Amino acid sequence: MAQDTDDLKGAVLAAVSAADIPALDDIRVSALGKKGRITDLMKTLGALPPEERKARGAALNVLKDEIATAIDARQKVLAATALQERLVRESVDVTLASRPQAEGRVHPISQTIDEIVTIFASMGFSVAKGPDIESEYYNFEALNLPSSHPARDMQATFFLPSEGEHKTVLRTQTSPVQIRTMMAQKPPIRIIAPGRTYRCDHDMTHTPMFHQVEGLVIDEASHMGHLKGCLLDFLRAFFGIEDLPIRFRPSYFPFTEPSAEVDIGCSRKNSAGETELRLGNFGDWLEILGCGMVHPNVLKNCGIDPEKYQGFAFGMGIERLAMLKYGIPDLRTFFDADLRWLKHYGFLPLDIPNPALKG
Numbered sequence: 140m141a142q143d144t145d146d147l148k149g150a151v152l153a154a155v156s157a158a159d160i161p162a163l164d165d166i167r168v169s170a171l172g173k174k175g176r177i178t179d180l181m182k183t184l185g186a187l188p189p190e191e192r193k194a195r196g197a198a199l200n201v202l203k204d205e206i207a208t209a210i211d212a213r214q215k216v217l218a219a220t221a222l223q224e225r226l227v228r229e230s231v232d233v234t235l236a237s238r239p240q241a242e243g244r245v246h247p248i249s250q251t252i253d254e255i256v257t258i259f260a261s262m263g264f265s266v267a268k269g270p271d272i273e274s275e276y277y278n279f280e281a282l283n284l285p286s287s288h289p290a291r292d293m294q295a296t297f298f299l300p301s302e303g304e305h306k307t308v309l310r311t312q313t314s315p316v317q318i319r320t321m322m323a324q325k326p327p328i329r330i331i332a333p334g335r336t337y338r339c340d341h342d343m344t345h346t347p348m349f350h351q352v353e354g355l356v357i358d359e360a361s362h363m364g365h366l367k368g369c370l371l372d373f374l375r376a377f378f379g380i381e382d383l384p385i386r387f388r389p390s391y392f393p394f395t396e397p398s399a400e401v402d403i404g405c406s407r408k409n410s411a412g413e414t415e416l417r418l419g420n421f422g423d424w425l426e427i428l429g430c431g432m433v434h435p436n437v438l439k440n441c442g443i444d445p446e447k448y449q450g451f452a453f454g455m456g457i458e459r460l461a462m463l464k465y466g467i468p469d470l471r472t473f474f475d476a477d478l479r480w481l482k483h484y485g486f487l488p489l490d491i492p493n494p495a496l497k498g
């Protein structure tokens with residue numbers, strides 16, 4: 140073979156053996172491409188005498204094949220090396236510990252509120268809200284508790300420094316949300332109002348801040364029977380006990396007439412005679428909430444005609460519901476912000492611990 144083709148071959152093969160993938164493409168183009176060096180040499184064949192042309196043409200074709208083969212071989216080597224490097228780099232270490240579970244927990248109060256809302260939402264209730272700092276008027280007077288009323292003493296109130304006529308308190312109950320709702324909305328009304336409430340009390344069963352959920356239904360026809368059915372369905376769904384017995388006991392609240400307290404069935408001793416609280420049809424009773432038919436004075440205070448409209452209300456403590464359902468013994472621990480407690484009693488974000496809520 141001629142010296143020029145020998146030189147070309149030596150140069151190209153040397154470049155191929157040192158090339159990486161992008162360089163290899165450049166070599167392919169510069170040697171074999173339309174304007175490549177082999178192609179250029181091919182173009183010179185026409186000027187040669189026939190016998191020389193034949194030998195040179197054959198030699199050039201061999202050279203072309205050799206270069207193409209060398210490029211392909213190098214390409215394969217480079218691809219295999221790249222794959223190998225990737226496999227090493229991306230290998231899965233099966234001995235690694237599994238990823239830690241999500242650290243955060245949903246507080247039992249939040250979980251319980253979610254469950255309460257879910258059950259009442261399925262009965263057509265929507266959620267209403269009111270402020271923690273409430274006017275004394277909405278917290279008491281509008282609810283038929285005049286300032287001289289003895290029932291005010293039942294609620295150890297935090298009074299806030301207030302100017303002039305407009306006195307404010309930390310709301311002692313969620314009941315003022317009834318007033319706010321009836322003043323803002325026309326019947327039919329069907330709301331629940333979960334939220335924080337405050338009283339200056341502190342012992343095993345009382346904390347200065349706690350939570351209640353209020354319920355209010357106002358329309359032209361809802362009566363005591365609806366109240367009973369609604370609370371029966373709620374309590375059975377919430378505790379997940381289908382035959383949980385419910386008892387209505389006459390009671391007194393200024394904003395309802397008649398008023399009742401509701402008890403659920405329980406047992407305070409286990410079969411071994413030890414103290415243990417269990418809910419169900421065991422013959423004993425536990426108070427769980429207050430309720431009644433909304434007092435005509437309350438309707439009047441909100442500009443609703445008691446001759447035309449009527450309805451019921453109820454209120455209950457959320458901590459108490461959570462303690463009973465989840466076996467939490469001390470109310471104060473809800474607000475200790477102890478992470479060990481939260482890890483034990485808290486919920487993962489997607490937990491649905493209440494079988495009554497599934498499906």
Ligand code: DAH
Nearest residue numbers: 312314429430431452453454
């Ligand atoms: N607000 C009452 C309390 O804090 C609970 C209550 C009782 C609310 C009866 C009501 C009701 O709406 O009808 O003790």
